[in-house]
Amino acid sequence: MVQELLTEKIPVLIFSGLTVDEQKSVKELKDFGLVEDVRESFSSDVTHLIIQSFKKEVENRRMCLRTMKFSQAILNKCLALDKHDFQPSSNKYVMENYEICVDTALQKIHNGPFNSRTSNSRGLFTGNSVVLCGFSERDDLKHFVEKAVCICGFEDIRSLAAEELQSFADYFKTYTCVTYLWFIESISMFQIQPVKQYQIETI
Structure with a gap:
């Protein structure tokens, strides 16, 4: 079972709210073969959003800005993690414990990324005009x-x-x-x- 968890698909990353130096550090993960790719803009194969979270948390849960990329990550069923929590050697199930679940606009736990990833729905607005x-x-x-x-x-x-x-x-x-x-x-x-x-x- 452990071996199955460690053979998860190599991550494809995108970042939001990082400094220039932090962006460089994330991009270097590709050079070391730790991630498949680091994208500048969203695509359907992105698996992880690396984002700046804040020390001010809600009930000890991680909170970030509601950026366009954060919304895209939710809609695309991506893991949304703070830059310090992403460890390429960890499996997805371990990283889920550090997932962003609050944004500064709502100021309450909503678990949007988790709700998206565990949903069987084809799309959030499917069936709506x-x-x-x-x-x-x-x-x-x-x-x-x-x-x-x-x-x-x-x-x-x-x-x-x-x-x-x-x-x-x-x-x-x-x-x-x-x-x-x-x-x-x-x-x-x-x-x-x-x-x-x-x-x-x-x-």
Whole structure:
């Protein structure tokens, strides 16, 4: 059994929030043959995110910034580890004990990376239809024929000018509209959050 654990696939790394010297140290792991590769940007074969965690922890659990790469790591079922905790000679099951499970935005244990890696789901948002509004001029309702969640690029409808309200009227008539935090926090926790908590009142 021990031998099986030690023959895990050689890690493919990506890092986030590291200093230049720390990045260099991570990249040197490839030169020594300890990891398969160290990537600059995310790809489907990345297995580990090496990230800066903070001394300020929640219930003695590791916490990091909610970066784009952290969200990508969750969606891609990667292990997310502090730079000091990653040991290439250790097997995945040992490293799981050091996994990041808190981010600075939520400030509570959510175990997003663990939830993702142990989920049998094909994808977090599988079966959901989503439309965006308030993010760009290319928003288009015509691509969606069923009622879906509409993610808005604003949180408070009262902040919009009259002409902006009118331009978004069709979205609010057709969809359940939520702030972008519904999308981001669903990813962080790897669990679809109740839309009611993020819902924007209709016009």
